[in-house]
Amino acid sequence: MVRPLLELIDVTKRYPGTIANNKVSMRVMPGVVHAVIGENGAGKSTLMKIIHGSVQPDEGQIIWEGREIDFASPKQMCELGIGMVFQHFALFEALTVLDNIHLSMPRQVARSETSTRAKEMGMRYGLSLQLDAVVGGLSVGERQQVEIVRCLLADPQLIIFDEPTAVLPPHAIEGLFQTIRSLAAEGRSVLYISHKLAEIKSLCHSATVLRGGQVVADVSIKSTPEHELAVLMTGRALPTYEQLPRTVGAVKLQVDRLTSAPQSHQELRLSGVSFEVRAGEILGIAGVSGSGQRELFDHLSGERTSIRDDAVRMLGNPVGDVGVLGRRRAGLAYVPEERHGHGAVPDLTLDQNYLLSQFGAEAKWFNGMGLLKTESLRTSVLACLRDFMVKAPDSSATAGSLSGGNLQKFIVGRELSKKPEVLLVSQPTWGVDIASSLFIRRCLVELAASGCAVVVSSEDVDELLQICDRLVVMANGRTSPMVNASSIDTRQLGLWMAGMFDEHSTPEVEVV
Amino acid sequence: MSTRSAFLAFSLEPRLQPSKWASRASPLFAMVVTAVIAGAMFALLGASPFKGIQALLLSPIASASGMAEVLLKASPLCLTAIGLSVAFKANVNNIGAEGQVILGGIGATAVAIHAPETMSAWSAMTLALLAGAAAGGLWASLPAWLRTRFGVNETLTTLLLVYVAVQLLSWLTTGPWRDPQGLNFPETTLFNANLVLPKLSDLGWSLWSGTRLNISVIFALASAVFVHVFMARSPMGFRLVVSGLAPRASAYAGFSATTGIWAALTISGAFSGFAGAVEVCGTLGQLQAGWVPGYGFTAIVAAYLGRLSSGLILLSALLLALIDIGSTNVQMALGLPSAVSALLQGVLLLSILGLDLLVRYRIRRTT
């Protein structure tokens, strides 16, 4: 009987207000690629940080090669043989590739030795490294390669990959998979964290499924079909889609060959993005995170403007070069992805946060002397709290004291109260409890029914399929053709999410 | 979990909501800590700590004229600190208020020495004070321009301009504006009566007869009220608060970062300039080369001590003014150096910063 390389027994970790990992037990055998599957917020990252040593569990045991480990730091875990390739790379931008790798080596190793070994490692696994390049100037794929080499040089027995393909272009993914397969073939174990079932099917041998911080299943990949994994992960079957009939009106938002000029290395370039949304319609934007959704919404909301004024049109009027205030006056409302720090200011009260998105038409909130009408603001806010079922003690509570779901309902309510012509929503239910999620989705559908044009971006494809009329997929800053939500299939979706727009089997759809 | 620090075996856990209790109590605690340190210092120097604290804090306000002096010192300090609170709330580091104060004095003097004697006191005074505010605002607009146009950090530029202001003052009072009948002293002519701030005793308030207390007190009070209302209830005030707390949310709201920076610097500069004008037209009555306001820096302490809130800043200004005057008493009564004032200000600021920790974090013992 082969002993497991790593065993977790009843590991628990609590944070203020939530239990990230609840009695998680897991076994990883040597030479195996073991997946840890779960949706965003299921507790995967925390679990990996515990194994890696940067976070200490509140309860439970970690057993490595048969011996229990207590309070080990990342350095100690590394010495034991556990390495991690982070999702958000642990690299120093101002230092060179060699510098970064050298810092992870033990003190006695000379720089020249690091250089030789790094080159060797790169060649062994087919990774190309420019040792003298400053990391800040590298592309995402190149940075990941540095991360991997850095990790492998410590000769780990167990390597953890945390959502490695989240930011990789399609052609780099196969290269990564080959590297991982070589590692397993050498007898090392790999922990592969992901929520992308297709990849897991192709790469992994076994899997642990997490949901809400708990283990719900431990399966062998070969014997478990994809849809069953999906059910385990989400706790519900992939829904059958019933489209509610809606009357669709005139075009309210039109994006015509929108192209952007990135202001930093982290920013993705949008090229030739085109789509349109009509009154009464919900357009969904699907895509792997980091495909350009953030940049797109910056350009749609007016936080970033374009050179061409007709790149974006609202109600037929060109607004491409108009800023946030002008677009808001034209009837635009926006619920951003980040509640804390973008859509709302945690330290300010709900009254103040309500006022945040009223500017552009703010005159009605200030009296003749230029002072805020605190009473009428409060009345409106209380009405909003009531109508959108936000649990808050008073309108003077700070936004930061609200739970995720309640704050999201508040922000959605705030935007909907303006009776907008066009609504932009990014990740409407990320980190939100089930009840609030259902409520928010219903609000969006009702809003569309009343004649608004809604654009929803989400990483949750099921959500999009439930509420959207049409879909557009973003990949690498470009958009696919628009399709009816009811006529798309998962294979098509997968291809488009990987950026292969030209190979589609569904013809472009005419809107009736 | 330990903080990995060699000294401390406790950990800091962030609170979900800032602690109201701690944020009200910390200024008081800071004062207690400072008083203890002051007492210790006096004891170290061979003087009785109680006598020292009495000389420092109590004897200055034992008489009406003493209180008048404290109020006179506190007024320009309060005006400057209130203006700075606007900048700090917007996360703009204007630490060159001292220079803006000096420019304010210069601006007021420019009007004062050129205004005809026949001009009404009301209009001459108003013009001089406005000129002072404008000069201070202009001096602060230079760092604003450098920051918005070139991205230069305003922390350094505002500071460096203080030294330029000092040299400008020196040149004006020894050169073009020197009093020709002044026996070569580096100072301007004394201002005409229509340009000196009226004393409260002259306006009929007999309590202050025999003292120098003038209407600068009223200006200070008015400024506290004005800024409080401005920050809490005006559109620009809201913009400044948001931009200081969350730049991304500020962009989301549609606020221009550039406008915010200009507003924060020119407003705080104008208040500082106004304070300088008030002092020059008030107790000084002329511009002198040796004029070192000092409260341009003390105002920073007052602003933080008052947790950037107008009412508390008012009280802090009074306290700091008291300490300043008290330290001269300490020097005379106990033979101790008056530098104790700067030292205590620093200790106060440090204490309030350190105690702020309790507002945002809970302290837990680690095993």
Added chain:
Amino acid sequence: MSDTHVLVSLLQGAMLAALPLLLAGLGELISERAGVINLGVEGTMLVGAAVSFLVMSHSQSLLWSMLAGIASGMAMGALFGLFTISLLTSQIPTGMAITAIGMGLSSYLGKLVEPQALAPAQVVQIPLLSELPVVGEALFSLPAMAYIAIAMCTTAWWFFAHTRTGLAFRAVGDSPVVARQVGFDVARVRYIAVIVGAGLYGLAGAYYCAGYVLLWQENMVAGRGWMAIALVMFAGWRPLRLMAGAFLFGALTAVQFQAQTMGLKVPSQLLTVTPYLVTIIVLTFISARGSASQDVPRSLGKTFHPLLSKLM
């Protein structure tokens, strides 16, 4: 005075005036490379000056007064570090508080002894090189501290560019969050950087008083602490460029003193003001060029919370 004589005086004056700036600037550079901006330079320099004055007037030993300056600087640095690193206070107001404390403390210390003139520092003549015309007297016949300062700068350059510990410092300055992930003790690195830096401020102040001006005056440092901070930006956080920058600034001061002999008919205030104006202009150029953003330690000014692994 002959032209060469003026030139020699100018060069030598520049070197001597540059010294305190160089030392203080080096200290700030070290601190900022680890991500901590210490605005307490001015106050710490004053304390170093006062302490050195006290020790010098009692013991007549330049060595002891320099050591005392370093020690007092380190103590102020430890205080600053305690607040900004362990108590998580914001770096800028804490630095201002330290400067205020330093101003008060130094005034008090300075009054403990009767004002007196101190003996000038001994000049060290480097054999052979000091015989060279012009350059010999200007550059190779300087007090020992000048050579020590240059040696320190060179060591710092080598430390950051070629040693592993120096690399670790730069890593912490780039991203303390990642540094912690990789296993470094961020607090320890920052403490060392701050205390060593502050020791240098103390030395700078000590030398300025006991080795250069040779007497004590309240607030004698007159903004050189702030100039040192600007100097670090000007030098792009590189020790070798720092030397060049300090020399330039020193030259500006030297021109002030030589203005009379050079026949410049300019109001004295204009000369005094020039270094500050030049600093502002230089800062503008650096920021406008944008290349500064490449060199700035990315975590500069940000408080690192060890538990949350977040920057604030």
